[in-house]
Amino acid sequence: MQQSVVRSLARTLAAELPSSADRDVRLQGWVHRRRRLASVTFVVLRDRTGLAQVVVRDPDVAAQVEEIGEETVVEVTGRAVANPQAPGGVEVVDPAFRLLSQPAATPPIELWRPTVNAGLPTLLDHAPVTLRHPMLRAPLEIAAAAVAGFRDTLTGLGFTEIHTPKLVGTATESGANVFRVDYFGRPAYLAQSPQFYKQAMVGVFERVFEVGPVFRAEPHDTVRHLAEYVSLDAELGFIEDHRDVMAVVSAVARGMVRAVQELAPAACERLGLTPPSVPDEIPAVHFTDALRIVDAPPDEPDLNPAHERALGEWARDEHGSDFLFVTGYPMTKRPFYTHPQPDDPRWSNSFDLLFRGTELVTGGQRLHRYDDYVAALRRLHQPLEPYESYLETFRYGMPPHGGFAFGLERFVAQLVGADNVRKVTLFPRDLHRLTP
Amino acid sequence: MQQSVVRSLARTLAAELPSSADRDVRLQGWVHRRRRLASVTFVVLRDRTGLAQVVVRDPDVAAQVEEIGEETVVEVTGRAVANPQAPGGVEVVDPAFRLLSQPAATPPIELWRPTVNAGLPTLLDHAPVTLRHPMLRAPLEIAAAAVAGFRDTLTGLGFTEIHTPKLVGTATESGANVFRVDYFGRPAYLAQSPQFYKQAMVGVFERVFEVGPVFRAEPHDTVRHLAEYVSLDAELGFIEDHRDVMAVVSAVARGMVRAVQELAPAACERLGLTPPSVPDEIPAVHFTDALRIVDAPPDEPDLNPAHERALGEWARDEHGSDFLFVTGYPMTKRPFYTHPQPDDPRWSNSFDLLFRGTELVTGGQRLHRYDDYVAALRRLHQPLEPYESYLETFRYGMPPHGGFAFGLERFVAQLVGADNVRKVTLFPRDLHRLTP
Incomplete structure (x- = not known):
């Protein structure tokens, strides 16, 4: 039942999130970065339009996120809510994660770092x-x-x-x-x-x-x-x-x-x-x-x-x-x-x-x-x-x-x-x- | 003097001729076809936008046109006048011709004919x-x-x-x-x-x-x-x-x-x-x-x-x-x-x-x-x-x-x-x- 509702929901792109507050959303993209704090885990999702912040409080979902390495392709369904601290002012809460592919291997460079420090041969080889x-x-x-x-x-x-x-x-x-x-x-x-x-x-x-x-x-x-x-x-x-x-x-x-x-x-x-x-x-x-x-x-x-x-x-x-x-x-x-x-x-x-x-x-x-x-x-x-x-x-x-x-x-x-x-x-x- | 006036005149494209009646025009293009009748010579000029009809009555200019073979690149200055019989309803009269390059050799196919009858090898070779x-x-x-x-x-x-x-x-x-x-x-x-x-x-x-x-x-x-x-x-x-x-x-x-x-x-x-x-x-x-x-x-x-x-x-x-x-x-x-x-x-x-x-x-x-x-x-x-x-x-x-x-x-x-x-x-x- 939940699944069919989710499927009928059109994909929300990261760039559309700021105008999607107080709506159910379905995001798709790459796990750009995970940050685990004491009581909350942040997942930054990347798609072709930018980055979206997903907030995980449920311990079971947090445990699932623990397993999902950066660059894994996922679908996230949840609720978009306004939060002035979030990038773009809106973040996704109460998320459910679904893998759209197999878990990703660890990339040759850390794609989530703001700057790139790797040498040119590494960048070009990969x-x-x-x-x-x-x-x-x-x-x-x-x-x-x-x-x-x-x-x-x-x-x-x-x-x-x-x-x-x-x-x-x-x-x-x-x-x-x-x-x-x-x-x-x-x-x-x-x-x-x-x-x-x-x-x-x-x-x-x-x-x-x-x-x-x-x-x-x-x-x-x-x-x-x-x-x-x-x-x-x-x-x-x-x-x-x-x-x-x-x-x-x-x-x-x-x-x-x-x-x-x-x-x-x-x-x-x-x-x-x-x-x-x-x-x-x-x-x-x-x-x-x-x-x-x-x-x-x-x-x-x-x-x-x-x-x-x-x-x-x-x-x-x-x-x-x-x-x-x-x-x-x-x-x-x-x-x-x-x-x-x-x-x-x-x-x-x-x-x-x-x-x-x-x-x-x-x-x-x-x-x-x-x-x-x-x-x-x-x-x-x-x-x-x-x-x-x-x-x-x-x-x-x-x-x-x-x-x-x-x-x-x-x-x-x-x-x-x-x-x-x-x-x-x-x-x-x-x-x-x-x-x- | 005439020359400097001509130079200051913007080029008129063939497709613009129908809206240029009663104006001096300067056309540039290829001599697509010449047709010599008893008292008048028609020159069809081709440019990237189409064809334009030029009417030559002056015997000296007609003699000059006689020398200009098809595909020669020319500039034509003259007067655009309405004529219901002309393609597009407007033609150029009292033209002066100026060669913009050397006279063209006779092309391998007759480019002015409405249809193409040459074989594929000829078309591709040339x-x-x-x-x-x-x-x-x-x-x-x-x-x-x-x-x-x-x-x-x-x-x-x-x-x-x-x-x-x-x-x-x-x-x-x-x-x-x-x-x-x-x-x-x-x-x-x-x-x-x-x-x-x-x-x-x-x-x-x-x-x-x-x-x-x-x-x-x-x-x-x-x-x-x-x-x-x-x-x-x-x-x-x-x-x-x-x-x-x-x-x-x-x-x-x-x-x-x-x-x-x-x-x-x-x-x-x-x-x-x-x-x-x-x-x-x-x-x-x-x-x-x-x-x-x-x-x-x-x-x-x-x-x-x-x-x-x-x-x-x-x-x-x-x-x-x-x-x-x-x-x-x-x-x-x-x-x-x-x-x-x-x-x-x-x-x-x-x-x-x-x-x-x-x-x-x-x-x-x-x-x-x-x-x-x-x-x-x-x-x-x-x-x-x-x-x-x-x-x-x-x-x-x-x-x-x-x-x-x-x-x-x-x-x-x-x-x-x-x-x-x-x-x-x-x-x-x-x-x-x-x-x-």
Whole structure:
């Protein structure tokens, strides 16, 4: 009888408990923590929406709770009552416990502790369990929100979502750092980016975006590099030059930051996240001016990390902005499909977006004339043949276009201030790690 | 002077032309078609929103148009005027043309013809160009809308988006049909599904979904199989049994169909698409009843395509539904992580969703107790060791859970009635095809 009443009761989520006082409730979740005092045992239950406090006074139930280790999955039925001392102001009393699975083994880290002290290898080796920790889960909630913000912003601007193949026939974009696949007995490669495909799709949809994995056989073991990451790519046609692309990047950055605040407020609060300020117009400096700002010699071919950090400080001091565009990078440092600066072809119509002094986005205007591609590849003494199916697009009329790519994990790492991109990556892949 | 005026004029999209009568306009797009009559030349311009008619009477401009081949990218400035005979009721007169790129070569198919007569190899070999045809582009617009519907429905139900690795260390889910990768000198594999990862993430988020590529080294050359496709995956915890999963599948199917109608109406109209009817409750039959309905012997181990077609007809006749769930498939035919039917372990708590008589979704309840996994693998004489990092999740408390997966390309193919999944796939990959 009791059982059938219980079953007919809808599940109450932890976040709904504060508004459920004086009602019978049925909670389901993980035993997050037990605390046994002299006359009372507290059980904190965790579900996807947060934590709920359950108060056990009945000695028989307390004895049962004694047996239920942390992380065991249970159903708790009881009465929700107001208690100003309880988290959220409401707790569950007179509870009955029912196991929904077998009792849990002791987890590799204590998930109920407010902070995480375990080393990175432990956290990564046991990620399916350690990610349950609210502090470790938070960056993944932020990532989901950021991706939603990316897509919503671009959809609002008339972009169409595409899904391009990750198995490709030639390692064209860069011969190095590419993973080789046995494809029915012949070689194939994992795509390092959707670059060529998104450009081709500008010919079909004008404006496209893709959220998907990219693969880099990155032989460097650094805190910033992964062998597989999620790339947020966009490409648009009918631009005047790279500044039209930068306007879209600005809108996207704003949309992503806003989405993180609106869709993942609990994760932001848990991490004590200070949302960055994205000005209405993100400041931009040309590469040549950037060198002057950081006191680098004018013939420096690229910006190093120290330069980027100095530029980040300059942007905050001079413009009150966490973001800064650097434009016009030397053509020699950009890929062959980059459009040169029309008035001085030493420089390019390209840009990086720095976020707090670290590169976050790379983009620019691309070549759009077939003849320019042929000339660019010839200048680099590259054969045309591997690029044939890529170049075909440009024979049949392509508008001036450009695009950009965010690395999702780097964005999240920079947002939450993680010192290693692996800390915010779901099951990272690198030189040494292929599991779990 | 004229130039600067023109530049300051915002671009008018083809779809905006009907509401732009009696205004100066600046259009940009591809020359879709030219028609030269005795005293007038019509130019149809194509952009991402549709077609626009431009009327050329000036002989000098007509001579210029003569030189501009189809697919050349141009800017047209002129006056928008109402004309009941023009498509959309408004056309552009007194135009000036400016090339935005170099003149286009003659495309491999005539993109301006209303229907496509070329063979599949031609269409696929030249996909970057042939996909510009409005009829070939339409399925990709429908795919984008369907994915948006999938995500929006699940987000509304409290699911969190995840991105799981495609490079995996062991070919566990099925040893066959897996692509092998050279991973820094050791073997790795391309994930055939995010199955194990999405289950693990139920322990973190309770409800998760993923949209991403999956890889099958499929040695069969059929109209339904691809070596790489987009899988729409979801998994949820705290279910009673597979029927809770089916309720989510129903909501998702409804959300996807609605999104296709709302977000891609032009594509639906172009293809003359009849939207399927998704009843409030999708009918469901148990496998044993399904065998009876199709007059198959009761010991038949699986449903073949003819059976599925007959069930599709039955669902339409008996329930007025394009969709039908078949539940309870024999355990021997389902993967080892499938939860058995509690009252008769010959059958499983699994289901397929048939759409117009073809399998569209596979799903079910999974095992959630560590001991059950160990027993299931032992029964199959499988070693535990390769599954270790997968099984770890279940040691630490996992709720009863289940999930499902849609194949995006199959969904679109069935929706638009394509006889080959390649016709609705962006750059398909199969036994023979790795380009473009």
